[in-house]
Amino acid sequence: MGSQMTDGKTIILRVEIDTNIAQFGRAATAIEQAKGDIIAIDVIHTDKNKSLRDLTVKITENGAAERLTSALKAIPGIRLVHISDRTFLLHLGGKITIQPKTPIQNRDDLSRVYTPDVARVCQAIFEEPSKAFTLTVKRNMVAVVSDGSAVLGLGNIGPYAAMPVMEGKAMLFKQFADVDAFPICLDTQDTEAIIATIKNLAPAFGGINLEDISAPRCFEIEQRLRDELDIPVFHDDQHGTAVVLYASLLNALKLTGRSIRDTRIVICGIGAAGTACTKMLLAGGAEHIVGVDREGILTADKTYENQVWQWYADNTNPERQSGGLAEALIGADVFIGVSAGGILTRAHIETMAKDPIVFAMANPEPEIRPELAEDIVAVFATGRSDYPNQINNVLCFPGIFRGALDSRATTINEEMKLAAAEAIASVISDEELSPMYIVPSVFNTRVVEEVRKRVIQAAQQSGVSRRQTRE
Secondary structure (H helix, E strand, O other), X not given: OHHHOOOOOEEEEEEEEEOOOOOHHHHHHHHHXXXXXXXXXXXXXXXXXXEEEEEEEEEOXXXXXXXXXXXXXXXXXXXXXXXXXXXXXXXXXXOOOOOOOOOOOOHHHHHHHOOOOHHHHHXXXXXXXXXXXXXXXXXXXXXXXXXXXXXXXXXOXXXXXXXXXXXXXXXXXXXXXXXXXEEXXXXXXXXXXXXXXXXXXXXXXXXXXXOOOOOOHHHHHHHHHHHHOOXXXXXXXXXXXXXXXXXXXXXXXXXXXXXXXXXXXXXXXXXXXXXXXXXXXXXXXXXXXXXXXXXXXOOOOOOOOOHHHHHHHHHOOOOOOOOOHHHHHOOOOEEEEOOOOXXXXXXXXXXXXXXXXXXXXXXXXXXXXXXXXXXXXXXXXXXXXXXXXXXXXXXXHHHHHHHHHHOOEOOOOHHHHHHHHHHHHHOOOOOOOEOOEOOOOOOOOHHHHHHHHXXXXXXXXXXXXXXXXXX
């Protein structure tokens, strides 16, 4: 596996030892010298000439995995059969499965779930198509759809390599909100083909979660599907990020005594997430937003070939600021980064307003590491789980789809997204709120239920709910 292994993890080495040439002690010594810690030994097979063992080894230093692999291969009489780690083992055969809700135990059961009795259910849906929501999986099933063109920090890796991420997304839907989800990776990156395929799949699903589709195609794909389908379509990389960002910012502003209307906000990285975050903030009342991308500050004084940038320039930066990131940050209250690691410096932050708020959300490397600036900021957040205040989409999409499905909403509109953000923020009480705790943990069980309730209310109040529920 070589470069696929990750330091700071547990790996499993299967070694075959020719006992006429080498002893196990040599292997153990080599692993220890390479900074590996053997925590378990399992004998798989042994005879008078050979011993086959699985060694569970913890590695904590950079390069340790490669060093111990080389060391073992250099010992006569020891053959490294293969290497695996717990992450790869978890993915063997995929991470999800489908099981029937009711077992088929006899012919009567068979006729009712399949033929001939199922025909009565089919006819009922034919006569009244809306019954598909109550008599099929459509009631609780979401399609997680990707073309593999913008997967995590890996980029355009295609549909086969994207599947593990989509499977993981389906697991999160089920565990956090009891939403059934099915991963679908499309072997095309043609916009029209993707739209047509999803439309043709839609009858089986109650919602569509678009995932890891590159900009600017993701904007058109989502908008067209929202216009042409009567079920919720939600591009999580855009709106999930925006919802959780807005929730976190609400609490950060409360903590620092700021009003969103008066707050000067700089957003760095004007792609799918940056644009969605901006639209969310504008809907929430922000009036002073400046966007920065490769060409510097986006301003209506310029014309851009990129239509997204043109929209951005026309709807933000009311004071027509110009320059780059350094100029944008002078006197700013908030920095929101959805761009690239290491582009923000301590010197940049020192030019910002008093008690600045910094959300460095680039993954896996934030725009600036918290330890480089935590003493000069009021609130710091990242997209990483190993720092406080993780801005994580898992706080949003399970609850927002749970609410959309339960209200049988035709779409997920701005009102529902704002309600979801306010719900997430509300989970943290005034007494709990602190610079190190502005956003709840993804494992906080109150999040999904609070988001669900408020999303249902917003769907009903905005007229997109097809089912009245009492909360």
